[in-house]
Amino acid sequence: xxxxxxxxxxxxxxxxxxxxxxxxxxxxxxxxxxxxxxxxxxxxxxxxxxxxxxxxxxxxxxxxxxxxxxxxxxxxxxxxxxxxxxxxxxxxxxxxxxxxxxxxxxxxxxxxxxxxxxxxxxxxxxxxxxxxxxxxxxxxxxx
Numbered sequence: 001x002x003x004x005x006x007x008x009x010x011x012x013x014x015x016x017x018x019x020x021x022x023x024x025x026x027x028x029x030x031x032x033x034x035x036x037x038x039x040x041x042x043x044x045x046x047x048x049x050x051x052x053x054x055x056x057x058x059x060x061x062x063x064x065x066x067x068x069x070x071x072x073x074x075x076x077x078x079x080x081x082x083x084x085x086x087x088x089x090x091x092x093x094x095x096x097x098x099x100x101x102x103x104x105x106x107x108x109x110x111x112x113x114x115x116x117x118x119x120x121x122x123x124x125x126x127x128x129x130x131x132x133x134x135x136x137x138x139x140x141x142x143x
Contacts, residue, residue, distance in 0.1 A: 007057070012060075016061040019065055023036060023037075023065075024069070034066065034070060034081065035130075037062050037065060037082070038085050042085040042122060042126065043089075043122075045092050046092060049095050051089070051090060051096065059082065059086070063082060066079070077133075088125045091121045091122055092118040092122055
């Protein structure tokens, strides 16, 4: 319902257009554009209490911006990185996925520690996917 209402109220379209316009105005290249889109998508998960709501509300908007701003040969790797980001973002918060509140509720980790470690792990995982994945795709001849 959240995704439906955000779309119905025009929030997603407004956000997508604003982000696209800002990226175009900045003159950033395709690599920076992809990195910004993935990072904003992943870290905007702090604003959503549900992974399903976040992906339903935001994924299409970010993919649309990426498809319009990136060269065609880099669209598929971008989409795969966005899909990977959907899984990686689940480490961010104690409410990021269905099992997180159960694990957090055990009391072994403070909220601050969870958020710090989640952020660091998220950045590390994104870098691994981007760097190692890019090299691997190059070795395989995909680009």
